[in-house]
Amino acid sequence: MLPGDFPRHLFMVGCGNMGGAMLSRWLSQGLDADRVTVLRPSGASVGPGVMVVTEAPTELPAGSIVILAMKPQQWSTVAPAVGPLVRQSVATLSLLAGVPLAVLQDGVPGFGGFVRAMPNTPVAIGQGVTALYADSDFPADQRSGIDALIAPLGSAEWLADEDQFNLFTALGGCGPAYVFRFIDALARAAESLGMDETQARRVALATVRGASSLAAASDETPGALADRVASPGGMTREGLDVLDADSALAGLLTDTLRAARDRGEELARLAANAG
Numbered sequence: 001m002l003p004g005d006f007p008r009h010l011f012m013v014g015c016g017n018m019g020g021a022m023l024s025r026w027l028s029q030g031l032d033a034d035r036v037t038v039l040r041p042s043g044a045s046v047g048p049g050v051m052v053v054t055e056a057p058t059e060l061p062a063g064s065i066v067i068l069a070m071k072p073q074q075w076s077t078v079a080p081a082v083g084p085l086v087r088q089s090v091a092t093l094s095l096l097a098g099v100p101l102a103v104l105q106d107g108v109p110g111f112g113g114f115v116r117a118m119p120n121t122p123v124a125i126g127q128g129v130t131a132l133y134a135d136s137d138f139p140a141d142q143r144s145g146i147d148a149l150i151a152p153l154g155s156a157e158w159l160a161d162e163d164q165f166n167l168f169t170a171l172g173g174c175g176p177a178y179v180f181r182f183i184d185a186l187a188r189a190a191e192s193l194g195m196d197e198t199q200a201r202r203v204a205l206a207t208v209r210g211a212s213s214l215a216a217a218s219d220e221t222p223g224a225l226a227d228r229v230a231s232p233g234g235m236t237r238e239g240l241d242v243l244d245a246d247s248a249l250a251g252l253l254t255d256t257l258r259a260a261r262d263r264g265e266e267l268a269r270l271a272a273n274a275g
């Protein structure tokens, strides 16, 4: 069920992997399809009853929230077309990775209703985590509408400092990809050592799902839970010693997050200058 103060209408600019994951969750939680309009160049359907347009309309229904869900690099070309609609919105949520509020505001001068949001694809099953950031121009009384919009998708965290946004994106926004890669690598490792491919995939996935659920339900840290698996002198410790040697896994993940985070700054430049 949707929260009572869920926005009256959503106007989505783009509806691909991320926008589509959010929309499918809202619809599954009871959002009426006629409270959504999607702008996408292909005009492809996004679901029964949802209006899809290929050009920006001139007006939005009262109480609309605009959601920018196209690629960051497209902002400078999309802004002139959607700027008049952004101005009509009670708030405009930007999913554009890396793109700072200042670049969004340059595209629609004088509009103070931008909110940056960084969800991840588990929102599709209500288990996402979304970072939110707005500056002091954003009307305080609109925050509850944003909270209501995000609540059906999982948890949310308002960031106090926009400088943290790219790092959050690297962890929360990109993170599912790294976890999927880990599951895949775990399965392939077992396969390379002699396990049947299908069985390796099934067991790797079940193990990650069970371990993740246990960690979420436990009062103990993941580090403590790992130690509980590793019986003294047993098998697990031999494996952990490989992951821990020279901080191999920790170093690899730090490099991974750093590379993703730093790409955010390049995306900001592309968003400001492309087109």
Ligand SMILES: NC(=O)C1=CN([C@@H]2O[C@H](COP(=O)(O)OP(=O)(O)OC[C@H]3O[C@@H](n4cnc5c(N)ncnc54)[C@H](OP(=O)(O)O)[C@@H]3O)[C@@H](O)[C@H]2O)C=CC1
Binding pocket: 013, 014, 015, 016, 017, 018, 019, 020, 039, 040, 041, 042, 043, 044, 068, 069, 070, 071, 072, 074, 078, 095, 096, 097, 118, 119, 120, 121, 173, 174
């Ligand atoms: N994928 C993810 O896990 C996450 C993505 N994001 C952000 O979400 C945004 C979208 O990413 P993602 O969904 O992966 O990308 P996709 O390529 O899957 O979707 C992009 C969407 O933008 C539409 N589009 C293209 N050009 C225009 C245009 N000129 N005007 C309006 N819409 C247009 C496309 O339309 P059509 O389908 O018709 O071609 C498509 O629906 C990005 O800014 C990204 O940073 C944020 C968090 C996580």
Ligand SMILES: O=C(O)[C@@H]1CCC=N1
Binding pocket: 097, 169, 173, 174
């Ligand atoms: O890869 C990207 O740029 C987007 C941002 C977070 C996840 N996908």
